[in-house]
Amino acid sequence: xxxxxxxxxxxxxxxxxxxxxxxxxxxxxxxxxxxxxxxxxxxxxxxxxxxxxxxxxxxxxxxxxxxxxxxxxxxxxxxxxxxxxxxxxxxxxxxxxxxxxxxxxxxxxxxxxxxxxxxxxxxxxxxxxxxxxxxxxxxxxxxxxxxxxxxxxxxxxxxxxxxxxxxxxxxxxxxxxxxxxxxxxxxxxxxxxxxxxxxxxxxxxxxxxxxxxxxxxxxxxxxxxxxxxxxxxxxxxxxxxxxxxxxxxxxxxxxxxxxxxxxxxxxxxxxxxxxxxxxxxxxxxxxxxxxxxxxxxxxxxxxxxxxxxxxxxxxxxxxxxxxxxxxxxxxxxxxxxxxxxxxxxxxxxxxxxxxxxxxx
Amino acid sequence: xxxxxxxxxxxxxxxxxxxxxxxxxxxxxxxxxxxxxxxxxxxxxxxxxxxxxxxxxxxxxxxxxxxxxxxxxxxxxxxxxxxxxxxxxxxxxxxxxxxxxxxxxxxxxxxxxxxxxxxxxxxxxxxxxxxxxxxxxxxxxxxxxxxxxxxxxxxxxxxxxxxxxxxxxxxxxxxxxxxxxxxxxxxxxxxxxxxxxxxxxxxxxxxxxxxxxxxxxxxxxxxxxxxxxxxxxxxxxxxxxxxxxxxxxxxxxxxxxxxxxxxxxxxxxxxxxxxxxxxxxxxxxxxxxxxxxxxxxxxxxxxxxxxxxxxxxxxxxxxxxxxxxxxxxxxxxxxxxxxxxxxxxxxxxxxxxxxxxxxxxxxxxxxxxxxxxxxxxxxxxxxxxxxxxxxxxxxxxxxxxxxxxxxxxxxxxxxxxxxxxxxxxxxxxxxxxxxxxxxxxxxxxxxxxxxxxxxxxxxxxxxxxxxxxxxxxxxxxxxxxxxxxxxxxxxxxxxxxxxxxxxxxxx
Numbered sequence: 001x002x003x004x005x006x007x008x009x010x011x012x013x014x015x016x017x018x019x020x021x022x023x024x025x026x027x028x029x030x031x032x033x034x035x036x037x038x039x040x041x042x043x044x045x046x047x048x049x050x051x052x053x054x055x056x057x058x059x060x061x062x063x064x065x066x067x068x069x070x071x072x073x074x075x076x077x078x079x080x081x082x083x084x085x086x087x088x089x090x091x092x093x094x095x096x097x098x099x100x101x102x103x104x105x106x107x108x109x110x111x112x113x114x115x116x117x118x119x120x121x122x123x124x125x126x127x128x129x130x131x132x133x134x135x136x137x138x139x140x141x142x143x144x145x146x147x148x149x150x151x152x153x154x155x156x157x158x159x160x161x162x163x164x165x166x167x168x169x170x171x172x173x174x175x176x177x178x179x180x181x182x183x184x185x186x187x188x189x190x191x192x193x194x195x196x197x198x199x200x201x202x203x204x205x206x207x208x209x210x211x212x213x214x215x216x217x218x219x220x221x222x223x224x225x226x227x228x229x230x231x232x233x234x235x236x237x238x239x240x241x242x243x244x245x246x247x248x249x250x251x252x253x254x255x256x257x258x259x260x261x262x263x264x265x266x267x268x269x270x271x272x273x274x275x276x277x278x279x280x281x282x283x284x285x286x287x288x289x290x291x292x293x294x295x296x297x298x299x300x301x302x303x304x305x306x307x308x309x310x311x312x313x314x315x316x317x318x319x320x321x322x323x324x325x326x327x328x329x330x331x332x333x334x335x336x337x338x339x340x341x342x343x344x345x346x347x348x349x350x351x352x353x354x355x356x357x358x359x360x
Numbered sequence: 361x362x363x364x365x366x367x368x369x370x371x372x373x374x375x376x377x378x379x380x381x382x383x384x385x386x387x388x389x390x391x392x393x394x395x396x397x398x399x400x401x402x403x404x405x406x407x408x409x410x411x412x413x414x415x416x417x418x419x420x421x422x423x424x425x426x427x428x429x430x431x432x433x434x435x436x437x438x439x440x441x442x443x444x445x446x447x448x449x450x451x452x453x454x455x456x457x458x459x460x461x462x463x464x465x466x467x468x469x470x471x472x473x474x475x476x477x478x479x480x481x482x483x484x485x486x487x488x489x490x491x492x493x494x495x496x497x498x499x500x501x502x503x504x505x506x507x508x509x510x511x512x513x514x515x516x517x518x519x520x521x522x523x524x525x526x527x528x529x530x531x532x533x534x535x536x537x538x539x540x541x542x543x544x545x546x547x548x549x550x551x552x553x554x555x556x557x558x559x560x561x562x563x564x565x566x567x568x569x570x571x572x573x574x575x576x577x578x579x580x581x582x583x584x585x586x587x588x589x590x591x592x593x594x595x596x597x598x599x600x601x602x603x604x605x606x607x608x609x610x611x612x613x614x615x616x617x618x619x620x621x622x623x624x625x626x627x628x629x630x631x632x633x634x635x636x637x638x639x640x641x642x643x644x645x646x647x648x649x650x651x652x653x654x655x656x657x658x659x660x661x662x663x664x665x666x667x668x669x670x671x672x673x674x675x676x677x678x679x680x681x682x683x684x685x686x687x688x689x690x691x692x693x694x695x696x697x698x699x700x701x702x703x704x705x706x707x708x709x710x711x712x713x714x715x716x717x718x719x720x721x722x723x724x725x726x727x728x729x730x731x732x733x734x735x736x737x738x739x740x741x742x743x744x745x746x747x748x749x750x751x752x753x754x755x756x757x758x759x760x761x762x763x764x765x766x767x768x769x770x771x772x773x774x775x776x777x778x779x780x781x782x783x784x785x786x787x788x789x790x791x792x793x794x795x796x797x798x799x800x801x802x803x804x805x806x807x808x809x810x811x812x813x814x815x816x817x818x819x820x821x822x823x824x825x826x827x828x829x830x831x832x833x834x835x836x837x838x839x840x841x842x843x844x845x846x847x848x849x850x851x852x853x854x855x856x857x858x859x860x861x862x863x864x865x866x867x
Binding site (some may be wrong): 199202203205206207208210211213214216217218220221222223224225226227228229350353354355356357358 | 647676692693695706
């Protein structure tokens, strides 16, 4: 007789930890608890500039998730992201300023629709080419958008930038104070970010994601297996456009100001860098990549005297980090994480060997 | 065969577009019906598994509750054994580490170890006093184990019940035991009932859906046959694929020049020719990677519809049941082997974009159906053991088998193999030959292959077509091709027939 009925709870915990969404939820919980701490401590820590930093990381991460479809799944490099983000932001600003009666959800959906229509037109023209040529075509697109934003004064208010006075929903609909509305919108943003992570993950694991990967790895095999190249290229492009448009809406809604110089080619390149640093298909990696590229300055570097007094050092530091990551870990932060894991494993094994000798 | 002119082509085009649409719709309906039927099977299997594990977990919980009761009724020695079974492994682990640590320390003090802690010389022995120390430790540990055993026995004896209490406990236990059996049975019955109800509802819903699809299908088929659209291309019943004066011109190069041949249904057909003869170009024309400059490619599907392949796009070819492999193995390195197979079923997924994003139930079920199918194909090709690994780094023979499994996954009617034995060693080639023949027999498919390995071609093929510079040289059985002087000339040059024969036999 033997007692074989002792159940352990570790199995259940392991199952939860191993769930693909666990990391996403963890990021969400950390971000929300930062806001809660700020509310409880009356704004002593984290400071509102830091929270704004995290919010902008989230906004850029949303754009980045769209870009993972393009770069990580479909293997296309587009530099037109900035244009679509700007488009989303300016449409939001225009509608919220000039048509106060329109509900916010309609603003989001309308922006997505316009982005998709424009994306389809651009995609049909440009997706017959790939590689560096697509990058050049979309580079031109980005420049066109930039010139539009700078010169179409009625729509964008030109170089002075467009701004909105109130946070949508929370200030306009619920009549919250500005401070509360900001906190509430931050939390909404966290939910949107984490939700999009899950949706993006699901789509990536589905037959659509596989089809895109097949297309990236071997276009002839993909075609022979019944995958239409144009359809999936266009789909990847449209997804990235839609995410960029949504990112633009969030950018305008949370930061409430944008100027044309936000949407230069630098923006597109930064998103590209952030996604590459993250490991191009890993969503948590993309978030961390956005943190490194966009979030380090507002979140903690500007609190350090050296960096505050010499802002150029910040750019040099971030540039150096990007160079290091890409050179040492071409697979992105995912590869770094795997390396750290295996490092710990070998260290523990070495210690065991030293202490107890070889097993026999 | 008559020369196909452009004029004739346009005549054939009349009504062809509509017919093509009908064919595509019919094929899609047939696929959906097949997936629907598999869905029912998979759901039944999933449900049975779920109920089984639920009942097992319930029974396990009950047993766990009863176990203490049961233990109390046992003699002291038996109780001791159970406790010992729980506690002894932990103690033994601790003692083993203790022993190894002492041994390691002693070895280090005698300078037998290198820096990392390995033995410098694997035969090195400890000195006598050290060995004695180790033996002492072992004796000490034995004593500890005995002590544990004895203390547990004492504890067990202390907690023994007197006879009267024992009898009442026994009665209670028996009752509980009977109760347990009854409860488990009840649960199983309940689960079975629920499952049956669920399955009945599910099957009804699915079958209603399938019936709707069937009705649509019959409607479409009737439309196809009633109208003049039912008229089909002229193709004998036993022919699967016909190339009718196909030419492919790249700039000034005629890679394929007026090539015509028939591939019979259910045979293995080989296409041979010297390097640069245009064999792969022929394949690319059939699968529409290239649009032939001139000529028709006519194909009979599994259902018996005759199609002119020229009109289809390259990614539609797989839905007609034509699946190809590639000369230098095109597998998706970033996906696991199982997922590589799922790619081949891409056209059969019906779930929409948003349900994929939300990972809805439909998507999960469909995924399960496809996985089931993929597992079957993997099992058939002997790849089950490595199904979750990425294909990168697998030997070439395995990659070829993955491609073959992919063709099975797609439910192929005509499998086109582009140099299946290229890059394989002799053993792998033999295995592949067996596999190809087995597939042809078990799945009742037609196989069309290009190969340089003459041994394989002559061994495997029912008919062979030899081409050179895009032109047909000869067509016939392997023996006929082997003895054909024109083919020999193309392969080996003109003079010295004896040498040629010697060569052919060697190859």
